[in-house]
Amino acid sequence: MGNLPRSRGDFAQEKDSVQRILMVDDEPRLRQSYRALLGDLCSDVVECADGRSAILALENNHFDVVLLDLKLPDMSGLDVLKWANQARQSVVVVVVSADTHIDSAIGALRGGACEFVRKPCDPEQFLRAVNNALHRSRLERRYARMRARLKQSERLHRFLVEQSPDLIYTLDEEGRFVFINARLEALLGFTRDELVGQPYTLLVHEDDRERARYAFAERRTGYRASENIEIRLRCKNDGFRHFDNRFVVAMLSASGIYDKLEAASEQRFVGTYGVARDITERKRAEEKISFQAFHDLLTQLPNRVLFRDRLDLAVTQAQRRNGLVGVMFLDLDRFKLVNDTYGHAEGDRLLKNFALRLKACLRAGDTLSRLGGDEFTILLPDLAHAYDAAGVAEKIIEALQEPFKLGGQDFRATVSIGIAVYPRDGDSVEMLISNADLAMYEVKNRGKNGFSYYSAEMSEDHRERLSLEIDLRRAIENREFVLHYQPQICLQSQRVVGMEGLVRWQHPELGLLSPARFIELAEEVGLIHHISDWVLEEGCRQLALWHAAGHKELRLALNLSARDFERKDLVERIAGAPAAFGIPASCVEVEITETLLLDDVEGVIETVHRLRKTGVRVSIDDFGMRYSSLNYLRRFPVSSVKIDQSFVRDLGRDQGAESIIEAIVGIARGFGLHLIAEGVETGDQERMLRELGCVEMQGYRFGRPAPADEALAAALQAV
Incomplete structure (x- = not known):
């Protein structure tokens, strides 16, 4: 799991009592590694190897933090999260998982997990996540004690509001701030004096103000009141926080405040009470996960999934307009030789620089994607003529005349390019990509370093080749x-x-x-x-x-x-x-x-x-x-x-x-x-x-x- 951080003492602060951690993972060696990393951060650690054992442990014991894997032998970690929410367990969950599925990661965050750490994880990141969770658990436990004392002390209630990690406010009937807690300054950079008496619209992103009319200054109460409405809040001087450099994303819940009149059946609206929770980090995590699901991490280009989606859209639009769509399949010649000679690090560098050369040859509306290895595809929507794709191919080949630097030496890369054009060469995503691929292999067979349009004869040759391969295996x-x-x-x-x-x-x-x-x-x-x-x-x-x-x-x-x-x-x-x-x-x-x-x-x-x-x-x-x-x-x-x-x-x-x-x-x-x-x-x-x-x-x-x-x-x- 990498080298240990410089000092565990950096993470072992603010311990007001012994806290318990439940570690849920089906791999004994990982649990042993986690326990060793935790060290004196938390001495009371209980281990479970499956979901049922974890649920049983949570039913019968109190834990402050749960380190939860998503892939368990008997159930998903998401099921454990769901059970904990339904059972109203007051426990902070950190998901530590190798599950790369986007829905699982987002589901974990939305299911109440405070952080998502991807395996294999960096020790310092792991300890930071656990320390944050323990700290959050301590805060929640502290807040819980304070809430219990609210019945006896208004002063204690005020303290709880002021120390809340959420933004708590009240508005008058005109939508002006009457009260806002101290979280305001840490979250948005404003002081209370700057906002009290000002309309709530001062804080709301201009594109969200219509939605804020029905949420921020809510008049309804009970189950009809607004809950978990996503609103962007403006920071002071448009640069206080790092998310988008100007805004904080908050989850807002609000309810109307009413004063009973002398006649018991009548109430008078006097303002709004609301709570805004900062979900900026969660949104950032969701966007990062979403980006990784649709992009190649090495080149940052769209991946196969996103390329197929854009190609499908381009074909649909071309059908309506009787237009042309070009698909190019590219393979970097002799790439295996590069990896074998210079190493994979230099090979990765070549792929990234190769992608930059390709992008410089394309229009703003074209899509360049990396399918994997040294294979790339290009989408050319709205072609005026089929032969326009040849112009792009020639431009790419010309751009590769300048050598790349590999291991301190010049390396002249060449590329084989196959071209298919909708509707001439296919009317579906699969057929266009497949036919462009066949055309690319035709270039390979001719000696590489060139381009070729797809022709029907290539499919026939391909079918014969596949048939011969089947016969050869039988032979x-x-x-x-x-x-x-x-x-x-x-x-x-x-x-x-x-x-x-x-x-x-x-x-x-x-x-x-x-x-x-x-x-x-x-x-x-x-x-x-x-x-x-x-x-x-x-x-x-x-x-x-x-x-x-x-x-x-x-x-x-x-x-x-x-x-x-x-x-x-x-x-x-x-x-x-x-x-x-x-x-x-x-x-x-x-x-x-x-x-x-x-x-x-x-x-x-x-x-x-x-x-x-x-x-x-x-x-x-x-x-x-x-x-x-x-x-x-x-x-x-x-x-x-x-x-x-x-x-x-x-x-x-x-x-x-x-x-x-x-x-x-x-x-x-x-x-x-x-x-x-x-x-x-x-x-x-x-x-x-x-x-x-x-x-x-x-x-x-x-x-x-x-x-x-x-x-x-x-x-x-x-x-």
Whole structure:
């Protein structure tokens, strides 16, 4: 619960007698923490773990203060409050709860709780709240004693009125102050001399004067008299108090005063008696709770609830006027990289500054909201033309050209924006947001940093993608995958040295699907680990069969997804597969891409080191195509590299391809790495590769990917 405050003595003042506290919370450790915090503030503390025990304790004992949790195992804390009010329990209640529901918080305050402290609470705030409650309880107890003596002493009655925490007044029949207690000066800054003889309207906010006519200067009595009427009272010099800097919010109750005439049946109105209770702090708490319910606390922007409400209103108005409404769905590109690199504090700073840039691009009537994470939405009501939304998107992209400062360095943020326009792209809140979201993902798929309008084709693609995802989950359960193998040939020894396992999906309706149709989807929805586990197991099983058949020189190459490197047990799973089938770990080679280096260089290098220690070989696939770095290659303990097929394809047509391959061959020799060229399809390509120093190859010239037996037979025939 944080560090203890400097001194409990600051809160342990004005103790005129031993006071009792009832602590109602179902968590023993919290009760123990509260008791430790209270210390010598209150030595008599009773604990209850549920609502029924609390009610029983209140029925049979007197307590000055109740510390009440709202979420109890048998009933709500609000029910305990309701019972205490009905039973007229003279106890001060402080609600200490983690309940974030706005109705619960406001209900607690309106139900009579003097304060609402949100868990986890700051110790100093907690002690202050308890001290205030104890102080209030002492005051109420003191006032209760005074009220009992009023029957015997008018002087005591006067003292009670003067010391009341409420504003007590009387008016004459013309609405002028006759009496007002000393609370006036502390609450509003006026002295009694300044108000006595003055009309009550001097204190009332100008917008509340009509309501005050029937409440402040009440003429009715009994049950018809005014009770709990909210009125704003003006402070002296418009700046005495802090709420709105000028006004105090008061809950007013008033009743007419009548004097009996000689004829018993007649009464004469002589004035009004009223009590005004300061509820400024309560109103402030209610407004704060209300703000938190409809706004994002980090950026102070409207949240999802408020955005949907405003969008619904904008659509309704557009229906009446035949107008256009634009909805933009924005996603900050590469935000996860920011959090991972700079930390969440810097990530939060980026989100706040990003929100400020966005707001500067919008009109006064537009609404910018944060849905959560790095997702934002924009409402553009009253568009003149659908293409006006594109102008806003271009303005946002232009505003992001200036870099942000993150960790003392420049960071250039980009954003993907999807746009939907009412009524063209949907006639409901849900449809407009959903279609804008689809358009945003279309931008992501195209490479990010741009915007796109929604089109009907996107929904069709989305439905197909959802259907394929459902089928993919079923395929994992039913093991609908198959491995095809493509041989790797050594021309120097004229033999088959390896097989690369390539996964296929035998879809029951769509037939045999290549990895291009489902691997990216599996990575996106978090299913790639299951497929990788199956590929590893099936590949090692087949390799064990080949070894048993006498082909012990064969090694197996398998591809790994970048997402696989997020697994903490990756090394154990890879090393465990060949061991389970009784084949040497050195006969298994996993292929990784250079793209992995973008996300977590140090983590990938450490994982590769651990893999190599198990004996498993590691190859860099598509070498030379992306982010090749000799420094990375020096630090990577890889066993081989594969020349990308794009270079092989350009042999004989592009002099640069030959030079690149020659350089890669030199690099491999310099680092002592095994080298293989993929995508070899013609005799000329084979000849040129041999002349450049590459003797191991893979491609259609030696065999297409095929089931295990067919692949091996074709490879043996090729050599």
